[in-house]
Amino acid sequence: MSGLGTGPRRPRWALTVVCALGSWSVAAVLAVMASLSGSQFAAGPAPDPTSSVVFWVLAGVFVAIPIAALPALGFDVRRGSAWTLASAAVAVVALLGILVVNSP
Numbered sequence: 515m516s517g518l519g520t521g522p523r524r525p526r527w528a529l530t531v532v533c534a535l536g537s538w539s540v541a542a543v544l545a546v547m548a549s550l551s552g553s554q555f556a557a558g559p560a561p562d563p564t565s566s567v568v569f570w571v572l573a574g575v576f577v578a579i580p581i582a583a584l585p586a587l588g589f590d591v592r593r594g595s596a597w598t599l600a601s602a603a604v605a606v607v608a609l610l611g612i613l614v615v616n617s618p
Contacts, residue, residue, distance in 0.1 A: 523588040530587050534580040541576035544569050545611060552616035566616055567608070574607030 552566030578600035584591045 523590075525588040530580065530584075530589075533583060533587070537576045537579045541573045541607075544573035544576060545607075545615075548573060548611055549615050552612075563616075567612055570608045570611035570616075571604065573611065574604035577607050578603040 548566045548569030551569060552563060581603055582596050582600035584596045585593045
């Protein structure tokens with residue numbers, strides 16, 4: 515391969531914005547479901563911490579999807595760095611949701 519015609523990749527901003535907005539919208543819905551399932555909403559049944567934890571982790575995953583996708587979207591980010599930041603985002607969202615939002 516001579517490398518002709520292969521210049522630096524340009525970031526795909528429109529696809530990045532669509533990916534972030536869609537993913538974060540799903541994360542917001544999951545966060546509301548997690549906070550409702552982990553609290554005593556409207557004097558309903560006892561809160562279920564298991565489903566709340568699952569919803570918070572899923573919300574964290576959907577927050578992290580655009581971060582993990584940055585290299586594929588043309589940004590000059592190493593794949594390992596993107597995955598590390600995405601994993602940290604999952605952990606932060608899940609821990610904040612479980613320990614702060616759903617605290618008694």
